[in-house]
Amino acid sequence: MDPYGLRRVVSPKGVLPQRADVLDPSLPLGEDEVSIAVEALNVDAASFRQIEAAAGRDPAGIADDVLRIVQARGKLHNPVTGSGGMLIGRVEAVGPRHPAAGALSPGDRIATLVSLTLTPLRIDRIRAVRPEVERVECDGRAILFATGPWARLPPDLPDTLALAALDVCGAPALAARLLRRGMRVLVLGAGKSGALVLAQARESLAGTGEAVAADRSQEALDAVERAGLCDRALRVDGTDAVGTLAAVEGAGGPFDLVVNCATVAGTEMASILSVKDGGTVLFFSMATSFTAAALGAEGVGKDAAILVGNGYVPGHADLTLGLVRRHAGLRALFEARYAAPR
Amino acid sequence: MDPYGLRRVVSPKGVLPQRADVLDPSLPLGEDEVSIAVEALNVDAASFRQIEAAAGRDPAGIADDVLRIVQARGKLHNPVTGSGGMLIGRVEAVGPRHPAAGALSPGDRIATLVSLTLTPLRIDRIRAVRPEVERVECDGRAILFATGPWARLPPDLPDTLALAALDVCGAPALAARLLRRGMRVLVLGAGKSGALVLAQARESLAGTGEAVAADRSQEALDAVERAGLCDRALRVDGTDAVGTLAAVEGAGGPFDLVVNCATVAGTEMASILSVKDGGTVLFFSMATSFTAAALGAEGVGKDAAILVGNGYVPGHADLTLGLVRRHAGLRALFEARYAAPR
Numbered sequence: 266m267d268p269y270g271l272r273r274v275v276s277p278k279g280v281l282p283q284r285a286d287v288l289d290p291s292l293p294l295g296e297d298e299v300s301i302a303v304e305a306l307n308v309d310a311a312s313f314r315q316i317e318a319a320a321g322r323d324p325a326g327i328a329d330d331v332l333r334i335v336q337a338r339g340k341l342h343n344p345v346t347g348s349g350g351m352l353i354g355r356v357e358a359v360g361p362r363h364p365a366a367g368a369l370s371p372g373d374r375i376a377t378l379v380s381l382t383l384t385p386l387r388i389d390r391i392r393a394v395r396p397e398v399e400r401v402e403c404d405g406r407a408i409l410f411a412t413g414p415w416a417r418l419p420p421d422l423p424d425t426l427a428l429a430a431l432d433v434c435g436a437p438a439l440a441a442r443l444l445r446r447g448m449r450v451l452v453l454g455a456g457k458s459g460a461l462v463l464a465q466a467r468e469s470l471a472g473t474g475e476a477v478a479a480d481r482s483q484e485a486l487d488a489v490e491r492a493g494l495c496d497r498a499l500r501v502d503g504t505d506a507v508g509t510l511a512a513v514e515g516a517g518g519p520f521d522l523v524v525n526c527a528t529v530a531g532t533e534m535a536s537i538l539s540v541k542d543g544g545t546v547l548f549f550s551m552a553t554s555f556t557a558a559a560l561g562a563e564g565v566g567k568d569a570a571i572l573v574g575n576g577y578v579p580g581h582a583d584l585t586l587g588l589v590r591r592h593a594g595l596r597a598l599f600e601a602r603y604a605a606p607r
Numbered sequence: 608m609d610p611y612g613l614r615r616v617v618s619p620k621g622v623l624p625q626r627a628d629v630l631d632p633s634l635p636l637g638e639d640e641v642s643i644a645v646e647a648l649n650v651d652a653a654s655f656r657q658i659e660a661a662a663g664r665d666p667a668g669i670a671d672d673v674l675r676i677v678q679a680r681g682k683l684h685n686p687v688t689g690s691g692g693m694l695i696g697r698v699e700a701v702g703p704r705h706p707a708a709g710a711l712s713p714g715d716r717i718a719t720l721v722s723l724t725l726t727p728l729r730i731d732r733i734r735a736v737r738p739e740v741e742r743v744e745c746d747g748r749a750i751l752f753a754t755g756p757w758a759r760l761p762p763d764l765p766d767t768l769a770l771a772a773l774d775v776c777g778a779p780a781l782a783a784r785l786l787r788r789g790m791r792v793l794v795l796g797a798g799k800s801g802a803l804v805l806a807q808a809r810e811s812l813a814g815t816g817e818a819v820a821a822d823r824s825q826e827a828l829d830a831v832e833r834a835g836l837c838d839r840a841l842r843v844d845g846t847d848a849v850g851t852l853a854a855v856e857g858a859g860g861p862f863d864l865v866v867n868c869a870t871v872a873g874t875e876m877a878s879i880l881s882v883k884d885g886g887t888v889l890f891f892s893m894a895t896s897f898t899a900a901a902l903g904a905e906g907v908g909k910d911a912a913i914l915v916g917n918g919y920v921p922g923h924a925d926l927t928l929g930l931v932r933r934h935a936g937l938r939a940l941f942e943a944r945y946a947a948p949r
Contacts, residue, residue: 269880269907271849279849281876283906383906412908435905507613507621534623538611548897548915555890555897555915563777563918564625564725565611566754571915573890573897576905 266297266362270410273385275339282410283383288339290385290408297362299369299415301354303388303405306331306381307428308350312343313399319345324394331401335388342382349381350399352407353418353428363411376431377407378414378582398425416582422589426596429603430585433458436549437465437588438581439574440524443545444469449517451539453503454526455480455489457603458549462524463494464588464595477516479503488602492594503532510538525550533557534565542568549574608639608704612752615727617681624752625725630681632727632750639704641711641757645696645730645747648673648723649770654685654692655741661687666736673743677730684724691723692741694749695760695770705753718773719749720756720924740767758924764931768938771945772927775800778891779807779930780923781916782866785887786811791859793881795845796868797822797831799945800891804866805836806930806937819858821845830944834936845874852880867892875899884910891916 272295274280275287282288294300308316308331320326335341342349356373359366369375377384388405395402409415416431418424436458444450450466452459455478466476478495480486486498499516501509503525513519519541525532530552537558540546546569548558558571578584589596614637616622617629624630636642650658650673662668677683684691698715701708711717719726730747737744751757758773760766778800786792792808794801797820808818820837822828828840841858843851845867855861861883867874872894879900882888888911890900900913920926931938 269849269852279847281848281907283903284848379906379908380902414905414908505621506623506626507611510611551898551901553897555895555900556893558897558915559893559917560722561625562915563756564721565623566721566756566919567917568919568921569917571917573900573904573913573915575901575909575911575913577908577910579910 266411267295268297268411270383270385273408281383283380286338288385290339290387290406294358294360294408296360297411298360299363299365299409300357301352301375301377301407301409302357303352303354303386303403303407306341306350306352306401306403308341308399308401309346309348310399311346312348312350313396315343315346317396324396327394327396328391328401332388332391335386340381340384340386347382349384351428351432352377352381352384353424354407357406365415374418375415376418376428377409378416378431378434379409384408384413414577419586422586423604426589426599426604427586429457429599430461430589431582433461434581434585435576435578436524436526436574437461438578438584439547441465441469441584442578443522443547446470446473448474448521449477450474450522450524451477451479451513451520452524452526453479453532453536453539454528454550455482455485456526456528459526460489460492460494460595460598461585461588462526463489464592467494467592475517477520479509488598492592492598494592494594501535503527503535504529506534506538509535513539520544522547525553528552530554534561537562537565537567537569540567540569545570545572547572547574608753609637610639610753612725612727615750623725625722628680630727632681632729632748636700636702636750638702639753640702641705641707641751642699643694643696643717643719643749643751644699645694645728645745645749648683648692648694648743648745650683650692650741650743651688651690652741653688654690655738657685657688659738666738669736669738670733670743674730674733677728682723682726682728689724691726693770693774694719694723694726695766696749699748707757716760717757718760718770719751720758720773720776721751726750726755756919761928764928765946768931768941768946769928771799771941772803772931773924775803776923776927777918777920778868778916779803780920780926781889783807783811783926784920785864785889788812788815790816790863791819792816792864792866793819793821793855793862794866794868795821795874795878795881796870796892797824797827798868798870801868802831802834802836802937802940803927803930804868805831806934809836809934817859819862821851830940834934834940836934836936843877845869845877846871848876848880851877855881862886864889867895870894872896876903879904879907879909879911882909882911887912887914889914889916
């Protein structure tokens with residue numbers, strides 16, 4: 266058994282696959298691995314834009330660069346940006362000791378919810394490059410380890426919609442663990458993950474408490490209000506802690522739970538000042554600075570639990586797809602903003 | 608009322624004191640403020656070493672530089688390192704609406720547990736510079752806001768010992784909230800905060816469960832073992848996640864609680880691999896990378912609560928000083944390693 270895929274590491278020896286320079290994606294399949302016939306790679310936005318720029322925006326050049334990276338590294342781990350993406354495909358074989366043995370069968374369509382930076386991958390042929398959705402359609406084979414999260418692609422939702430929601434499915438699932446009836450919750454950042462967290466708050470609060478959306482974009486606030494996802498919208502600049510605090514004071518005072526889904530840096534203090542003593546701040550923003558959060562709370566003597574938004578929560582994919590199915594406004598918002606070709 | 612000291616901000620307007628370039632430390636005192644007759648500044652190590660190097664290791668030059676920073680900024684906020692320190696002094700006056708009115712009286716000796724980067728400060732005279740303890744002895748006045756944590760200096764412990772413990776008093780206090788009888792706990796990093804967390808584990812576990820110390824320094828492990836603070840010591844390099852996992856597997860497998868007190872960067876994955884599914888990782892290391900923790904847990908499908916070590920927990924100072932008083936081994940370790948002039 267090799268739950269972290271150490272046997273796939275070619276160099277340097279003794280590191281985890283994510284840290285490795287080169288992985289070995291070849292068969293035979295380990296008894297606790299799954300192999301996937303790849304249909305498409307959803308490349309991380311930062312990685313795709315870097316490759317696109319380096320290739321002079323030429324689709325054939327992009328395809329060559331992707332092939333070159335995967336041939337050299339055995340994974341689509343962009344050496345410049347350090348980022349990966351996710352993939353979709355059909356299950357080819359399921360090792361008898363993989364945790365999904367019994368649940369997954371050959372032919373099932375799945376998405377991997379683990380980064381391409383640690384997924385062993387071989388590409389046989391690139392069929393198409395779709396810059397408008399940062400996608401590379403290809404034939405190939407990927408390996409999933411026993412610890413690698415995955416999700417079955419739902420037959421009732423378009424791939425683009427499902428993938429857009431699955432991309433941030435940890436946020437509403439972790440929020441669901443923290444939400445209690447009667448809570449006042451502030452969601453800072455009304456984008457993709459913010460909208461999902463607001464939808465989860467709608468369900469968890471069930472008409473009690475209050476769910477407030479905050480963003481510096483009136484357009485983003487209008488979208489979540491139109492979708493019926495919040496009780497109130499606050500237009501604030503989260504990088505302005507003092508201004509955010511004033512808005513929060515004017516909207517009933519600090520919250521029981523603050524979920525930071527911002528995309529910009531420097532919103533730690535606004536989040537900490539917006540929570541009550543004894544409350545919880547959950548940081549999902551990848552722009553979060555650990556020291557700004559830790560020292561910020563200490564500096565203002567705030568007794569709040571501060572949580573790192575772990576992207577893996579058991580059942581997160583089903584929970585998130587359920588939200589998209591049950592909330593027509595959320596689905597419409599995703600279709601309009603995140604799931605359509607740009 | 609102005610709990611965050613916004614009235615003290617001179618420039619730029621509208622930011623919190625920590626972000627400000629210049630604060631106003633002058634009287635009159637706000638009704639929710641405390642003024643302190645300063646005895647000594649315990650300068651942050653990074654800040655002191657930078658000033659010392661810039662002044663060519665000359666004490667008079669160090670004094671001049673400290674005076675210059677404080678005169679220019681109204682706080683000892685090193686513009687190069689961005690860091691501060693803490694101070695000790697005697698209470699001069701307590702505003703009637705400060706939360707400590709009633710608890711604090713003029714003449715009481717206290718230490719501020721809030722960074723000097725946000726503490727309004729005026730220095731009248733520098734009496735001595737003590738590079739061996741990174742301390743500047745001076746006459747001056749500091750202001751404490753309503754939200755600023757402080758601690759009474761205990762009459763039964765030397766200042767250096769009390770300050771060394773108070774410097775990291777949030778760690779054992781937050782660990783105390785998470786520790787339950789019967790738990791197996793791993794403390795990664797057997798330094799100052801690690802030793803305090805181990806002592807708290809001794810008390811919270813009360814002979815049940817297991818407290819394991821891990822460090823790459825045999826000397827640090829010997830010290831906590833000699834102090835009677837752990838059930839077992841593991842010599843591991845926390846930057847080597849795979850090696851740490853192997854050591855953990857050999858020592859009974861993943862833990863219920865992992866407290867990261869490491870001083871080096873790159874120990875996030877070792878911490879995450881060392882915790883059970885359903886367990887908790889508490890990061891106190893200021894070298895923690897938010898994204899390494901969040902994406903690391905997601906990449907290996909680890910369902911663990913990941914907490915940012917908030918340095919403020921109500922009662923943290925008393926809890927920590929109590930540990931030092933009750934554990935002779937801990938006290939001896941602190942006296943030998945952290946409280947003595949080097």
